[in-house]
Amino acid sequence: MGMTASAGLDDLVTPRSRFRRPLRRLALYASLTVLLMPALFVFLWMLNLSLKPDVENVAYPPVFIPRNPTLDQFREVFQSSPFGLYTRNSFVVATAATALSLLFGVPAGYGIAKTRASGLAMLVLISRMTPGLSYLIPWFMLFRFLGLNNTLWALIITHLVIGLPITIWVMMGFFESLHPELEEAALVDGATIWRSFTDIALPLARPGMVVAAILSFIFSWNNFIFAVVLAGRETRTLPVAVFNVLTFEQLAWGKLAAAALIVTLPVLLLTAFVQRQIITGMTAGGMKG
Amino acid sequence: MVSSLRRAVAEGRDRLATPLSSPPAAARLTGSGLRRGYDRRRRYYLFVVPAMVAMVGVILFPWLFTLYMSVHDWRVGSERAFVGLENYINLARDKRFLSAIVRTFYYTVLAVGFPLVLGVMAAVLFHQEFRFRSFFRALFIMPMMATPVAIALVWSMMFHPQLGVLNYLLTQVGLPPSLWVYSPDTVLASLALVETWQWTPLVMLIVVGGLAALPTDPYESALIDGASWWQVLRDITLPLIMPFIMVAAVLRVIDALKSFDTIFAITQGGPGTASETINIYLYLQAFSFYRIGHASAVVVVFFGIIVITSLVMLYLRQKTLWA
Numbered sequence: 001m002g003m004t005a006s007a008g009l010d011d012l013v014t015p016r017s018r019f020r021r022p023l024r025r026l027a028l029y030a031s032l033t034v035l036l037m038p039a040l041f042v043f044l045w046m047l048n049l050s051l052k053p054d055v056e057n058v059a060y061p062p063v064f065i066p067r068n069p070t071l072d073q074f075r076e077v078f079q080s081s082p083f084g085l086y087t088r089n090s091f092v093v094a095t096a097a098t099a100l101s102l103l104f105g106v107p108a109g110y111g112i113a114k115t116r117a118s119g120l121a122m123l124v125l126i127s128r129m130t131p132g133l134s135y136l137i138p139w140f141m142l143f144r145f146l147g148l149n150n151t152l153w154a155l156i157i158t159h160l161v162i163g164l165p166i167t168i169w170v171m172m173g174f175f176e177s178l179h180p181e182l183e184e185a186a187l188v189d190g191a192t193i194w195r196s197f198t199d200i201a202l203p204l205a206r207p208g209m210v211v212a213a214i215l216s217f218i219f220s221w222n223n224f225i226f227a228v229v230l231a232g233r234e235t236r237t238l239p240v241a242v243f244n245v246l247t248f249e250q251l252a253w254g255k256l257a258a259a260a261l262i263v264t265l266p267v268l269l270l271t272a273f274v275q276r277q278i279i280t281g282m283t284a285g286g287m288k289g
Numbered sequence: 290m291v292s293s294l295r296r297a298v299a300e301g302r303d304r305l306a307t308p309l310s311s312p313p314a315a316a317r318l319t320g321s322g323l324r325r326g327y328d329r330r331r332r333y334y335l336f337v338v339p340a341m342v343a344m345v346g347v348i349l350f351p352w353l354f355t356l357y358m359s360v361h362d363w364r365v366g367s368e369r370a371f372v373g374l375e376n377y378i379n380l381a382r383d384k385r386f387l388s389a390i391v392r393t394f395y396y397t398v399l400a401v402g403f404p405l406v407l408g409v410m411a412a413v414l415f416h417q418e419f420r421f422r423s424f425f426r427a428l429f430i431m432p433m434m435a436t437p438v439a440i441a442l443v444w445s446m447m448f449h450p451q452l453g454v455l456n457y458l459l460t461q462v463g464l465p466p467s468l469w470v471y472s473p474d475t476v477l478a479s480l481a482l483v484e485t486w487q488w489t490p491l492v493m494l495i496v497v498g499g500l501a502a503l504p505t506d507p508y509e510s511a512l513i514d515g516a517s518w519w520q521v522l523r524d525i526t527l528p529l530i531m532p533f534i535m536v537a538a539v540l541r542v543i544d545a546l547k548s549f550d551t552i553f554a555i556t557q558g559g560p561g562t563a564s565e566t567i568n569i570y571l572y573l574q575a576f577s578f579y580r581i582g583h584a585s586a587v588v589v590v591f592f593g594i595i596v597i598t599s600l601v602m603l604y605l606r607q608k609t610l611w612a
Contacts, residue, residue, distance in 0.1 A: 028419055035411055036425060038486060039432050045454060046443045062454045104340040111336030120337055123344045129595050130348070131547040131568055134588040137358070137575050138351035161347050168340060193332055224438040224550045229576055239438040243554060246442055253446050260439035271434045275427040278434065282491060283498045 046264070049257035050074065057253040073254035077245070077262065080255075085234070086241040087262070089152060093227075093237055094220040096156045101163030101216045106209060109171025110197055113178075121172065124165040132225045135161060140229060150232030158226045163216030166281070170215070173284050174208030175201065211281040214274050218267055238263040359585035369582075376586035385562065386570060386587070390594070392477060393546060393566040399481035400488075400545040405538055407485065408492020409530075415493060416500040433490040441554035444483045445470065448555070470556050473563035480564060483551050488544065492537040499533030500526075535606035542602055546595050567591050 048066065049057050050073050056063040077083050112120055139158055140149070148154040182204075183196040191199070224239040231240055242259045245252070271278060359376055363369045380386055415426055432440070447455045448469035456466035469479040507525045516524075549568045552558070558565035558573065565573075571591060575584035 025419075028414070028417065031410075031414055032419075032425060035407075035414065036428055039429055039490075042440065042443055042447070042486065043431065043435075045447060046440075049443075049446065058452050060452050060457070062452070062457050100343075104343045107336040108340030111333050111340075114333040115337070117334065117337055120341055120344065123341075123348060126352075127344070127348050129543055129599060130352075130592060131549070131571070131588075131595070133549065133568055133571050133575070134355060134592065135348070135351040137581060137584055137588070138354035140576075141354075141581075142350075157347065160343060164340065164343060164347070197336070218434055222434075222436045222438075224436075224554075239436055242436075242439050242442060246445075246554070256442055256446065260436075260442050263436045263439045267434050267436060268431055271431055272427050275423065275430070278430065279426075279494055282433070283494050 043264075043268070046257050046261055049253050050261050052254060054252060054254050057257075058251060073258035074262070076255050077259050081241065081245075083238075083241060083259070083262065086236050086238050089155075089231075089235055090221055090238040090263075092152055093155045093159055094217050096152075097159035097163050097220045098213050098217045100156070100160055101167040102209060102213060104160075105164050105167025105212065106171050106202070106205070107197070108168050109173075109208075110175050110201060110205075112168070112172045113175035120168065124168050127161060127165045132161070132223075136226065136229050143230065149230060150235055152235050154230050155227055155235065155237065158230060159220045159223060161226075162219045162223055166216045166219065167212040170212040170281055170284055171205065171208055174205055174211075178204055207277075210274075211277045211284075214270065214277050215281040218270065218278075221267060355585045355588050358582055359589050361582045363582035363585070365579040365581060372582070376582050377590070379583065380586050380590060385565070386567075388562070389565050389567045389570040392564070393568075393594075396477050396481055396548070396564075396566055397542060397545040399478060400484040400548065401538060401541040403481065403485040404489045404492050404541055405534065407489045408537065409496050409534060411489060411493040412496035412500060415497055430490040430494065432487045435487075437487065437550040438554045440487065441483060441551045444486075444551075445555045448479060470564070471560065473560055476556060476560065476564045480548075480552055480555060483555070484545065484548060487551070488541065492534075492541065495537040495540075496530060496533050499530040503529055532606065535602070539599055539602040539606060543595060543599055546598065567594070 048064070051069050051071070052063060052066045053068055053070055053072065056067060108120060111117065135158065139154075143149045143154045148157075178201065182200050186196045186200055187193065222239065223237075224243065227235075227237040227240045228243065231237060236244075242256075242263050245256050245259045360371060360373055361369045362372045362375070411429065415422065415429070447453050448471070450456060450466065450468050450471055453469070455469065459466055467475055467479075470476045503526070507529070508521065511521050511525060547568060548566065549572070552564055552566060552569055553572065556564045558569040567587070568591070571584055571587045574580050574587060
């Protein structure tokens with residue numbers, strides 16, 4: 001950032017030079033606060049609701065600082081429904097779908113970068129524009145026919161629709177940005193194209209793979225629409241489980257917030273630690289999508 | 290074959306364009322060199338095959354099957370019959386579907402407009418250098434990564450007219466309370482608010498990318514000419530980042546048209562049908578009423594709407610690029 005413009009030029013891009021320095025600082029941090037407050041408030045409110053007994057949650061005016069902080073709501077979530085199982089389901093589905101997406105998507109990204117084949121890239125674009133619900137009717141019928149409804153396999157297969165396009169897209173851009181000299185040299189020395197892929201291109205592409213894996217894991221973890229239709233009682237993923245907490249207990253706010261926190265927390269922690277990769281991936285998808 | 294010839298020619302052109310990556314000149318000039326290059330290129334297609342099979346299976350197959358179902362009277366548990374375009378004709382006459390389209394576009398305008406404006410402002414802010422910038426940026430992009438359903442449920446608790454924290458905060462600063470998602474008049478705007486909260490960071494990230502790639506020349510001239518920062522912003526910066534803003538707009542439009550999780554989790558289309566967008570309508574037809582043929586026709590029309598809207602947006606983007 002700011003690498004293309006010197007400090008003085010940056011002043012013109014943004015109204016820096018018009019303020020006196022301390023004043024400018026103040027304006028910057030003030031606008032930053034205004035911008036971040038809504039983002040943070042929702043998360044803090046979720047945390048707040050999950051740590052209070054329901055008497056305090058439905059009190060008016062709202063209780064901002066818990067008077068009797070408690071972890072009972074979390075205990076309640078795990079006791080009243082098999083949330084441990086749902087967590088495991090979510091984890092298995094997201095991990096398996098991500099692994100399969102990499103297995104298929106990384107070579108595909110390489111192939112597209114080398115051949116400029118546009119058919120698959122076209123399919124990626126179509127999948128980006130297709131509403132997730134559209135796939136569900138045919139899948140629902142197909143999985144019923146195959147007897148796969150209510151299995152984790154059905155979910156893993158459908159979650160490929162999320163992970164595979166992301167992986168292909170990210171890897172395609174990544175392999176295109178790699179310089180081909182090393183591979184060319186290996187080929188001239190008699191290496192097969194498979195070996196030049198596995199021994200040269202793949203190790204260089206590791207950062208790209210990390211980006212693709214993180215994004216497809218998160219979006220698979222977050223997905224609600226496929227599991228809400230295809231999952232049975234035993235194969236529910238966390239987003240569906242959270243939604244069910246709502247439908248059966250309208251005013252059990254603490255429990256609902258606790259469940260919401262359990263789903264969201266892993267993703268938020270991941271975001272905090274791998275911010276850079278997420279930004280790379282989201283902007284790569286954004287630039288071209 | 291014409292296509293293979295074209296590919297070979299294209300290959301030769303690529304090689305000429307990138308001398309560093311090409312094999313020795315002698316091999317390139319002979320016919321066999323060209324041919325060998327073509328064979329090798331064809332072998333690279335093998336890398337694409339597994340993903341192609343997977344994508345055809347999970348994406349193309351559902352598409353073809355949907356087209357097939359959409360011309361049949363197909364309900365779960367009864368005989369199916371070919372009905373031609375009847376599902377589509379019924380759809381064109383279905384008032385509920387037509388108002389769902391209107392609602393979807395209303396929602397889309399809100400859920401694209403607000404994130405764009407706020408996202409550009411956030412981008413200008415995050416483009417500057419300040420302490421802990423990357424920490425603050427991580428906080429700012431969290432709404433984008435958080436599980437949409439879970440967050441939607443938190444919002445639904447905040448929206449509660451009597452006990453919700455939002456109305457409390459409004460009255461604290463002297464504003465009248467709102468019925469939020471509980472009134473047909475405000476429900477779509479309230480849902481768009483949730484979506485704005487969630488997707489403003491994406492706009493910010495894309496536009497920051499644009500700001501970082503700004504060329505310095507125009508600014509040097511402006512500096513010499515003594516332009517004010519407002520003139521610079523209006524005449525240089527905004528036109529230069531316009532393509533990036535348009536990319537963000539296209540992505541936002543596609544996602545807003547498709548929006549499902551937020552609406553379904555908070556209102557499921559209610560109150561009444563006040564927030565029933567095309568996607569919610571589709572869900573009810575397919576998985577509550579099990580009108581499979583009808584729902585398949587909805588899918589086809591819905592996809593058509595998304596593609597046409599994106600093409601219009603891309604056309605506009607093209608114009609901003611070449612203007």
